[in-house]
Amino acid sequence: MTATAAALAPRPEARAGRVRALTPADLPAVARLHALAFPARRMGAAEVEQYLAEIFCGHPWQDDALPSLVYESRPGHVSGCLGVMPRPMLFRGRPMTAAISHHFMVEPDQRATLAAVHLVRAFLSGPQQLSMAEGNDLSRKFWEGLHGTTSFLYSLHWFRPLRPAGWALAMSGWPRPVRTLAQPLAAAIDAVVRRSGRGWSAAPPADLLTAPLDAATLAAAFEGGRDARALVPKYDGASLRWLLQVLTGKTSSGDLQQVAVRDSRGRLLGWYLYYLRPGRAGEVLQIGGPPQHAAATFDHLLAHAHARGAVALSGRLEPPLVPVLAARRCLFRAGASWMLVHSSNRDLVDAIHRGDALLSPLEGEWWMSA
Numbered sequence: 001m002t003a004t005a006a007a008l009a010p011r012p013e014a015r016a017g018r019v020r021a022l023t024p025a026d027l028p029a030v031a032r033l034h035a036l037a038f039p040a041r042r043m044g045a046a047e048v049e050q051y052l053a054e055i056f057c058g059h060p061w062q063d064d065a066l067p068s069l070v071y072e073s074r075p076g077h078v079s080g081c082l083g084v085m086p087r088p089m090l091f092r093g094r095p096m097t098a099a100i101s102h103h104f105m106v107e108p109d110q111r112a113t114l115a116a117v118h119l120v121r122a123f124l125s126g127p128q129q130l131s132m133a134e135g136n137d138l139s140r141k142f143w144e145g146l147h148g149t150t151s152f153l154y155s156l157h158w159f160r161p162l163r164p165a166g167w168a169l170a171m172s173g174w175p176r177p178v179r180t181l182a183q184p185l186a187a188a189i190d191a192v193v194r195r196s197g198r199g200w201s202a203a204p205p206a207d208l209l210t211a212p213l214d215a216a217t218l219a220a221a222f223e224g225g226r227d228a229r230a231l232v233p234k235y236d237g238a239s240l241r242w243l244l245q246v247l248t249g250k251t252s253s254g255d256l257q258q259v260a261v262r263d264s265r266g267r268l269l270g271w272y273l274y275y276l277r278p279g280r281a282g283e284v285l286q287i288g289g290p291p292q293h294a295a296a297t298f299d300h301l302l303a304h305a306h307a308r309g310a311v312a313l314s315g316r317l318e319p320p321l322v323p324v325l326a327a328r329r330c331l332f333r334a335g336a337s338w339m340l341v342h343s344s345n346r347d348l349v350d351a352i353h354r355g356d357a358l359l360s361p362l363e364g365e366w367w368m369s370a
Contacts (some may be wrong), residue, residue, distance in 0.1 A: 034156045087100055134365050135337070162311055
């Protein structure tokens with residue numbers, strides 16, 4: 001979230017504190033806030049600080065007009081933080097800047113103060129044309145109270161079982177020894193389901209070829225301008241190399257799978273990125289490519305994940321994929337994480353609300369969490 005110089009100045013009603021731009025010197029304090037906000041995370045203190053340094057200060061979209069923000073409850077004491085990730089986009093072919101909030105953290109004893117309000121107000125008063133965030137029910141109420149809106153369409157997530165019995169076992173909460181003993185039975189049930197032809201796993205066209213998806217291939221696909229949606233991200237090779245490197249390093253989410261789908265003549269039909277966790281559900285980050293190849297690309301994704309031991313896949317809804325997802329008996333749910341948007345451009349907000357935007361998890365904040 002962003003802030004202008006005026007927004008960063010102390011407000012009369014906030015004499016006990018102020019919002020200012022984050023600097024590298026603040027990272028130890030931000031890491032301390034992270035430990036208070038997320039005590040169950042397994043990363044060590046040094047690892048968290050190194051990761052936060054990369055996300056806050058090492059990303060390729062640095063913009064002095066869109067700094068990350070900290071709240072000082074007293075001089076020299078950082079008691080709140082709101083990360084800001086500027087992202088270049090195109091709206092109806094014209095360049096614009098979006099800002100995505102992340103790592104919104106406030107000390108427990110500051111939550112009854114206006115620290116959070118000041119941070120979000122500073123963010124929303126920045127020069128970006130579009131502000132985005134993700135949050136729970138409380139965050140949604142807070143955001144809407146500051147004249148933001150909720151995109152219900154992009155708050156939907158799809159879910160596709162690949163091994164129903166294996167997925168039920170993974171979600172059972174049973175102790176690991178019990179789950180280990182039950183795995184052969186679950187595998188036998190899933191084999192029967194697969195042989196029954198009930199459609200739990202799909203077979204993509206046999207002539208499709210799999211190739212690694214690298215930054216250059218992905219950048220060329222975006223530069224091709226084949227996506228007709230009103231709002232699309234603007235990527236280049238350097239930013240995508242950084243993004244894929246960060247995603248690959250998040251091993252706590254699984255092993256990043258980067259797959260380009262090509263036909264027998266080598267032409268790119270589509271691509272997908274997802275985190276693979278054998279025996280668990282995989283998280284899909286993006287499915288891309290021309291609409292006429294969406295079904296084949298999605299079937300290839302299902303087969304790829306099934307062959308590598310995933311019991312299910314899930315991802316954020318991308319509206320053009322609704323017919324493909326429905327035909328493959330995907331389940332839909334909302335409310336786990338709300339997509340929150342804010343802009344003075346009514347046409348831009350309306351485009352998002354009607355699904356005329358490419359807003360995959362790569363254009364959100366989920367992947368940035370430490």
